[in-house]
Amino acid sequence: MANNRRHIFVPVFFFITAAFMAALPVAASPWRADLSGGALYAPSYGSDVALLPAYGFGIGGGVELVTNYWIPIRGELDVYSIGASAWDPTLFRYRAFWGYRLAAMTGLRVPVGSGELDFLAGGALSASRFTGLSVVTAYASLVGEVRFLYPVSFSFLKGREANIFATVPIEYMFRGNARTIAAGLEIGLGFQLSKGAAK
Amino acid sequence: MKGEANIRQTSYIAYRDAGASIALILVLSLGTILAGCSIPSSGLTTPTNRYALLIGVQDYQTVTPDLKYPDDDATGMKAMLEAQGWTSVTTLINSEATYASIKTHIEALSTDPSATILVYYSGHGSIDEATGTAYILPYDVTWPVDAKWITPATLTNWLAAVPAKHRMLILDSCYSGGFTLGDGSVDTAQADYSQYNYQTWDKTLLLGALSKFGAMVADNLSTYGDHEVLALSASGSEEVSWEDGAVQQGVFTNYLLEAAESGDVDGDGYVTVNEAYAYTKQQIRKNWNIDYAYSFYPDEWDFLPHISGGTGDLVLYDNPGP
Numbered sequence: 001m002a003n004n005r006r007h008i009f010v011p012v013f014f015f016i017t018a019a020f021m022a023a024l025p026v027a028a029s030p031w032r033a034d035l036s037g038g039a040l041y042a043p044s045y046g047s048d049v050a051l052l053p054a055y056g057f058g059i060g061g062g063v064e065l066v067t068n069y070w071i072p073i074r075g076e077l078d079v080y081s082i083g084a085s086a087w088d089p090t091l092f093r094y095r096a097f098w099g100y101r102l103a104a105m106t107g108l109r110v111p112v113g114s115g116e117l118d119f120l121a122g123g124a125l126s127a128s129r130f131t132g133l134s135v136v137t138a139y140a141s142l143v144g145e146v147r148f149l150y151p152v153s154f155s156f157l158k159g160r161e162a163n164i165f166a167t168v169p170i171e172y173m174f175r176g177n178a179r180t181i182a183a184g185l186e187i188g189l190g191f192q193l194s195k196g197a198a199k
Numbered sequence: 200m201k202g203e204a205n206i207r208q209t210s211y212i213a214y215r216d217a218g219a220s221i222a223l224i225l226v227l228s229l230g231t232i233l234a235g236c237s238i239p240s241s242g243l244t245t246p247t248n249r250y251a252l253l254i255g256v257q258d259y260q261t262v263t264p265d266l267k268y269p270d271d272d273a274t275g276m277k278a279m280l281e282a283q284g285w286t287s288v289t290t291l292i293n294s295e296a297t298y299a300s301i302k303t304h305i306e307a308l309s310t311d312p313s314a315t316i317l318v319y320y321s322g323h324g325s326i327d328e329a330t331g332t333a334y335i336l337p338y339d340v341t342w343p344v345d346a347k348w349i350t351p352a353t354l355t356n357w358l359a360a361v362p363a364k365h366r367m368l369i370l371d372s373c374y375s376g377g378f379t380l381g382d383g384s385v386d387t388a389q390a391d392y393s394q395y396n397y398q399t400w401d402k403t404l405l406l407g408a409l410s411k412f413g414a415m416v417a418d419n420l421s422t423y424g425d426h427e428v429l430a431l432s433a434s435g436s437e438e439v440s441w442e443d444g445a446v447q448q449g450v451f452t453n454y455l456l457e458a459a460e461s462g463d464v465d466g467d468g469y470v471t472v473n474e475a476y477a478y479t480k481q482q483i484r485k486n487w488n489i490d491y492a493y494s495f496y497p498d499e500w501d502f503l504p505h506i507s508g509g510t511g512d513l514v515l516y517d518n519p520g521p
Contacts, residue, residue: 044510047424048312048364084512090246090315091514092365095473125416127409132477134388135508136408138415176383176419177427178510 035061036167036188042082044094044180052094056082058169058186060101063193069109074120076103081131082182094178099128103143115150115163124171141173149190162191245284245517248314250363252304253277253290256322260294260339268442272321272371272452279456283516285317296322298337298347305357315513317367318358321449324372326436333377333436335370351378359426365513367472368430371449373439375432376505382427383418384508385411391437392488392501429472430507433479438502441487451504454482459516470516476506 037059045051060078064071081098105122121144129136149165165188173180255273257266270292280288289308291300308316323336327344334348341347358366370378376390385408433440433451446453455475462470462478470478480503492500 046510049511087243089243090313090364091243091249091469091517092315093471093512094510095512125412127412130384130473130508132473133506135384135386135506137384137419137508138412139383139419140416174420174423175510176422176508177425179423 030066031063031193032066032163032190033061033063033193034163034165034188034190035059036165036186038167038169038184038186040080040082040169040182040184042180042182042184044085044175044178046178049088049092049178052085052088054083054085054094054096054180056080056182058101058184066109071105071107071109071118071120074103074105074107074122076105076124077101078103080182082180084131094180095133096131097128097137098131099126101126101141105143105145107145112148115148118145118147118149120145120147126173137176139173139175141171143172144170146170154191157191160192160194162189164189246315247286248309248311249285249287249317250308250314251276251280251285251288251317251319252308253280253288254296254301254318254320254322255290255292256296256320256336256338258293258338259323259336262323262336262340262342266322266442267444268448269321269371271447272449273319275448275452275456276319279459279516280317283459294338296337297339298349301337301349302357305361308361309363312362312364314363315365315367316358316361316363317369317515318354319369319371321371321452324370324374324440326374326377331377331436333374335372335375335378351380354378355428358428363426365511366426366428367513367515368428369432369455369472370430371433371440371451371455373434374436375434375440376436376438377432379430379432379505379507380436382508383415383422385415386505386508388435388503388505390435392435392503427509427511428507429509429511429513431472431476432505434502435505440502441492441500443487450483450487451479454479454486457482462516468517469514471512472515473506473512475515476504479504 038057040056040058042056043051043053058078058080060076062074062076064074078101080101082096084096085094087093101124103122103124105120107118107120110117124141124143125138126141127136127138145167147165147167149163152162152164154162167186167188169184169186171182173182253273253276255269257269259265273290273292277288277290289304291304305318320335325334325336326332332350334344334350337347337349339347354368358368368378380386387404387408433449441450443450443453458470458475458478462474464474464477483503488501
């Protein structure tokens with residue numbers, strides 16, 4: 001059973017993260033990075049199974065390019081875990097699962113007071129494992145985020161702009177015989193990778 | 200004044216930072232707790248449309264050697280499922296379990312599209328090493344392989360054709376892990392545990408799973424609405440399963456029956472197929488692979504159950520003991 005605790009995608013996680021971070025210093029445009037985490041409500045349904053509630057959480061990080069009113073590209077890597085669903089009256093439920101998700105999004109950036117409101121949408125690929133089992137799977141999903149950022153400053157960032165933010169993420173997962181809709185509330189911290197603000 | 204302003208600003212940022220950190224911790228904690236909780240099962244009643252077909256073949260028409268305990272496996276499962284609230288449990292023992300009879304009885308298992316059906320088999324299994332195709336053997340097969348050897352594709356098609364909402368398949372036979380593959384997923388457990396180091400994962404299996412990433416995504420995009428079969432097997436697709444004279448049953452079936460009393464891991468009053476898998480795997484590893492078989496032929500008799508992919512789990516026993 002010890003084998004079940006081994007996260008087989010950890011090397012992939014680190015490889016992708018390292019590759020992404022290594023590419024960042026060459027970017028000439030203003031980039032931001034962030035870390036966030038939060039709770040998820042993630043019900044699933046099937047062609048003959050009604051919506052069955054489940055709950056979970058996710059933590060992750062993102063890197064994005066910022067222009068005046070656009071976020072042309074945002075990359076996001078998350079680790080998430082969704083618990084087993086509620087029971088169907090036929091004594092059926094959806095299995096618990098956890099995994100890694102790599103998402104690419106684009107969207108609008110709307111100034112609101114001294115903060116900003118972002119509307120992002122895109123797609124994602126996930127490598128997932130059924131919790132407690134040795135069975136792994138991979139699936140695609142549509143993702144979206146509504147996010148409010150508020151600027152802060154931290155002395156250790158040496159003049160780089162920073163922000164705290166709250167996000168409402170929404171994801172629609174194509175999981176074989178199931179469709180899962182995940183929505184939740186995440187809170188995070190972000191900072192600019194290069195000095196100078198995006199106006 | 201400037202110093203005071205800096206101190207105030209620093210304090211303000213510190214408070215705000217602390218507030219954000221506390222909020223993050225609270226949200227994460229809530230999510231972690233929620234993900235770990237079982238959603239209560241109160242208010243559920245035992246369905247009246249769960250139908251099982253149990254097959255046990257030990258005395259074959261021509262194939263040798265015969266087995267000793269598949270009839271005990273099937274009758275033991277029948278008593279247990281009836282005690283656990285299954286609506287109807289039919290057995291096919293030895294000469295009753297011909298190819299034609301198995302097919303006919305599966306087709307007749309249910310006429311109710313909202314039913315749950317279970318097919319259980321204990322008997323000989325085999326594998327075509329060239330193609331990797333697994334088989335279970337009805338009473339009237341001949342050796343070597345003939346048209347009556349039942350493949351995963353054949354059995355899955357039979358089960359899919361039955362009007363039902365949920366389908367379960369449990370196999371106590373050699374190489375039965377060949378019946379748990381597919382469903383847009385990859386099993387990263389060894390197909391042959393006699394070569395398995397319990398403390399490490401296998402690089403080949405990891406790379407194998409990653410190399411099928413695109414295929415899994417494509418499967419998961421295209422299989423919505425298919426009839427999923429939740430399959431549990433006694434052994435991997437490259438290993439044999441064993442009988443045990445001490446308990447006069449298949450090793451796997453013995454612990455599968457025991458799971459009714461001891462397998463309710465989350466304490467919700469139900470033993471699901473996932474939980475039965477976890478329990479049988481734990482017990483076979485501890486009591487058979489490590490304690491018993493190792494004393495005769497280290498590693499060579501090792502085997503462990505496997506389970507299929509797919510998104511769902513089903514209750515096997517819904518009246519667990521104390």
